Amino acid sequence: MVSRERLGWIAVDWGSSNLRAWAMSDAGEVLAQGGSDQGMLALKPEHYEAALLGAVSDWLPESGVVDVVVCGMAGARQGWREAAYREVPTRLEALLDGAVMPDVEDSRLRVCLLPGLCQQRDASGREFDVMRGEETQLAGLVALDMGFTGWACLPGTHAKWAYLFQGELARFQTFLTGELYRLLAARSVLHHSLGEDDLDDTSCREAFVTAVGESVAQPARFSQRLFGIRASDLLDANLPRGDARAAILAARLSGLAIGLELAAIGVELPPGEPVSLVGAEALCRRYALALETLEIQSRIIDSERAVLAGLGQARRALDAT
Amino acid sequence: MVSRERLGWIAVDWGSSNLRAWAMSDAGEVLAQGGSDQGMLALKPEHYEAALLGAVSDWLPESGVVDVVVCGMAGARQGWREAAYREVPTRLEALLDGAVMPDVEDSRLRVCLLPGLCQQRDASGREFDVMRGEETQLAGLVALDMGFTGWACLPGTHAKWAYLFQGELARFQTFLTGELYRLLAARSVLHHSLGEDDLDDTSCREAFVTAVGESVAQPARFSQRLFGIRASDLLDANLPRGDARAAILAARLSGLAIGLELAAIGVELPPGEPVSLVGAEALCRRYALALETLEIQSRIIDSERAVLAGLGQARRALDAT
Known part of the structure; x- marks a missing residue:
């Protein structure tokens, strides 16, 4: 109560x-x-x-x-x-300026x-993009860590990578990673071969890390490697049977999908600067492990903590109006 | 009758x-x-x-x-x-050696x-792979064109690329291209944005060719570009409205998916040698257009003609036993 x-x-x-x-x-x-x-x-x-x-x-x-x-x-x-979407670049403290009050x-x-926030395509390399919800988590990150500068990643169905400079959201990119994984795991020919993975298990972890590295090294072979999961299930005599096999192949799919994301974003990440991962802990740990293969460190910020900090920052601004 | x-x-x-x-x-x-x-x-x-x-x-x-x-x-x-699968490399005339006769x-x-045929992972770069049905089309290609040497592509749900040398299937690779397209078009967030494309329409054709080029040039950005289709639909003021917009975005998705396949296989294709496309005409024409962006020529062999030639070759061998 x-x-x-x-x-x-x-x-x-x-x-x-x-x-x-x-x-x-x-x-x-x-x-x-x-x-x-x-x-x-x-x-x-x-x-x-x-x-x-x-x-x-x-x-x-x-x-x-x-x-x-x-x-x-x-x-x-x-x-x-x-x-309506506000355009980036924008200061994240300014979200309230675009807020609306519905009649109640x-x-x-x-x-x-x-x-939410939108990004127009421009000459500096920004592409069309949108977010709605994640901007508040990023505002929370800035509220928790004033003047935050660096890369933040919000893994999920539509994973977001955002570059913040002294509290301003400079640009961002969205990857369909989570949705791609779910569609392939649940609805493609691969669903016969996949189970639940567990990255605390050594074999799963190894399959995941190997797959991340393969996607990073040769992103062009992504859709071939997808079919390769099915072919391995039929032919690879070195795989264990049953649930262990299905777990390893699921870890492999996850690694291929996250690795494809890192193949694109990895080149933008400055060495030696940790990425801030904002999200659910298990998924953030998966991303942290993937980033380690690129020798990039990370810290994890719980998404609930971030969203409450962002909403709280807006509430303080509302109070001050 | x-x-x-x-x-x-x-x-x-x-x-x-x-x-x-x-x-x-x-x-x-x-x-x-x-x-x-x-x-x-x-x-x-x-x-x-x-x-x-x-x-x-x-x-x-x-x-x-x-x-x-x-x-x-x-x-x-x-x-x-x-x-049971026969292993490659194998001569395609030899399919009958692996046939079985069910009781009737x-x-x-x-x-x-x-x-069908299977491929084991080996030191020469072959990866685990399987086909069942396409081998008979390839046997047909060899029957129609004795001693065929070169690359054949069978577009489809699971697109196959096979290298044949003097009638022997040396190696092959499968890409999940068609299934990936269908899942994304029908079941992802993109389905709100997509319609039926028509590559005889100039705008669709241009969107397709541009997307092929983007995937070939930067395959790593595939999953970002997927979300970009949704973001363009929300933000791009240069797109037409209605069906024309949905058709252009569908052509773009098709180009990204086929382009990702070509990003991997294109480097293996020797310049100046045409690819044999075996399949349904409309899909083969789409691939031919994609290959043109890599300056690779192609010829189209109807898949029904190929499969009948392959089955006919097996029947002659059966008669001779």
């Missing part, structure tokens, strides 16, 4: 397929957490307020106004109300939807 | 998802065609004979024995009866299932 005296504001990360909410004290402490599977894909604009109340109403006071700061797909064009019926709610 | 006096033998290409059959004269003329959707995935071993009779029984004489020469998945382990109840049938 959240003490209504202590509730300062509410943080929300509203994705395509779910909604996560946190009751926050003014000091930045998490008092309670909630959520639901009512993501953007499941909602029409008129249903967002009820979906929000379903997750947070227990926390609300009987009267008074509570700030609800929201990042992610609720601000997409097909979401609650559009918070419950007078206790003041809802603020943060914008 | 097939004249029973003229029927010499029956050719069958039995795939994972369908069965195609041809009534052939001894002179190699097609007298009739048939088929069904009773592919390997839909059949248990005991149901193959009935599925075959369903497609060819009208052609059979009341007595006497007819050779039925079959390539493809009917000879897979999970098919009618396994015709109808005494008019003498069924011969041709084997």
Whole structure:
């Protein structure tokens, strides 16, 4: 039960397929957490307020106004109300400048939807790109580590690599890595051959690291190596049988996919400077291992901590308006 | 109606998802065609004979024995009866040496299932690989063009590139190109952005050729460029609207996927020697256009003609036994 005296504001990360909410004290402490599977894909604009109340109403006071700061797909064009993309380069403290406040019926709610970021193609080598949700994690990284300069990577379905310079997001690139892995593992001819991998297992770890190195060295052979996973399963007498085999081949697919990403981004990473990995721990550890093959160090920042720091920074800016 | 006096033998290409059959004269003329959707995935071993009779029984004489020469998945382990892979390098005239004859109840049938080919990893750079069905098209290429030497490409779900030397299959490589395209087009975030392309349209053609060039030049950026298709759809003010936009973006995806394949294989292709493309015409024309960007010429051999020539060659060998 959240003490209504202590509730300062509410943080929300509203994705395509779910909604996560946190009751926050003014000091930045998490008092309670909630959520639901009512993501953007499941909602029409008129249903967002009820979906929000379903997750947070227990926390609300009987009267008074509570700030609800929201990042992610609720601000997409097909979401609650559009918070148009802001263009990079941009300072990450400035996200609130692009926020919108949807109309609500419950007078206790003041809802603020943060914008995503877009990047236009330009002569300096930037390509068209978009993010919505990750910018708040990056704002959190800058809030936690003032004036942050360097590369941040947010692994996931659509993995983002962003270069920040003294708190400004200079440019970013998105890779379809996670989605590619999932489609191949679940829906291609490879699904007959793959299981669950475990990078704490020596054989899986070795298969993963080898595959990363192969993709980095010869990215052109990616789609050949994909079929090669199937062919190895049929022909390679050195593979163990059963679950161990399926785990090794899954680790290999993961290494090929992440390695292809590193083949592109690795050349941009300055030696000796650690990459900040922002995400779920298991996935970040996988990326850290892949980066080690390029002799690049990394540090892991939990994505929940980052998103709460980013939403908190926006809330402080909102308070100051 | 097939004249029973003229029927010499029956050719069958039995795939994972369908069965195609041809009534052939001894002179190699097609007298009739048939088929069904009773592919390997839909059949248990005991149901193959009935599925075959369903497609060819009208052609059979009341007595006497007819050779039925079959390539493809009917000879897979999970098919009618396994015709074990033969290892490359191998002469393509020798496919019959690995054929098996399943037991049949109808005494008019003498069924011969041709084997697939496999490749072991070796010190010369061969990687694990398999084919089942395509070897018969390659045998057909050799039968049509005795002593064929050069590269043949069989585009498709799992595109095969094979190097033949004087009628011997020396080595081959499979790329997941077609499956990758289909998964991305139908099941990834890109499906919102893609339509049907038409390479006779100038804009589509240009998008395709540009994408091939980008993949060949920088294969490492493949998964970034995939997401870039989505981002372009959201941001690129130079794209037309509606179907034209969706067609251009589909051509771009096709070009990225085929270009990634050419990034790997292109370096192996000797300049000045045309590639033999064996497949459906529209897909072969797409590959021919992609190859032109590497200044590589090609010729197209219809896959039906190739498979019938390959099955016919096996039938002559069977007759001679």
